[in-house]
């Protein structure tokens with residue numbers, strides 16, 4: 001099992017847990033809009049790290065982005081498996097070709 005799959009299982013297990021002892025439970029209890037807002041904040045921090053060419057900070061912020069993406073997905077009951085299946089479906093299709101097919 002990959003670290004993302006373990007994290008996904010941990011996030012699911014935190015659903016309904018005590019918000020005082022779990023950051024995930026606290027976010028999920030606040031609802032999908034708060035989860036989306038936190039994801040946006042973390043994404044902006046990763047953008048700043050990338051723009052300033054700070055690779056260590058970008059690595060750290062990217063981990064925050066992945067965690068908060070997973071919490072946002074959980075808040076809307078979208079599984080990691082569904083996202084991975086969509087990526088698998090795209091495997092082998094060039095982004096250039098895909099864009100051209102949309103006209």
Ligand SMILES: N=c1c2ncn([C@@H]3O[C@H](COP(=O)(O)OP(=O)(O)OP(=O)(O)O)[C@@H](O)[C@H]3O)c2ncn1[C@@H]1O[C@H](COP(=O)(O)O)[C@@H](O)[C@H]1O
Nearest residue numbers: 007010011014021022023024025026038041063064067068
């Ligand atoms: N990967 C993470 C992870 N990355 C970042 N964070 C937390 O995300 C928070 C982001 O900090 P912020 O100050 O932006 O957020 P905040 O404290 O809610 O501040 P406000 O927005 O409310 O002002 C910090 O508390 C980080 O510790 C994470 N919290 C949990 N995980 C994973 O989730 C698992 C379960 O965690 P809990 O749900 O807390 O048990 C952990 O074992 C980890 O594997």
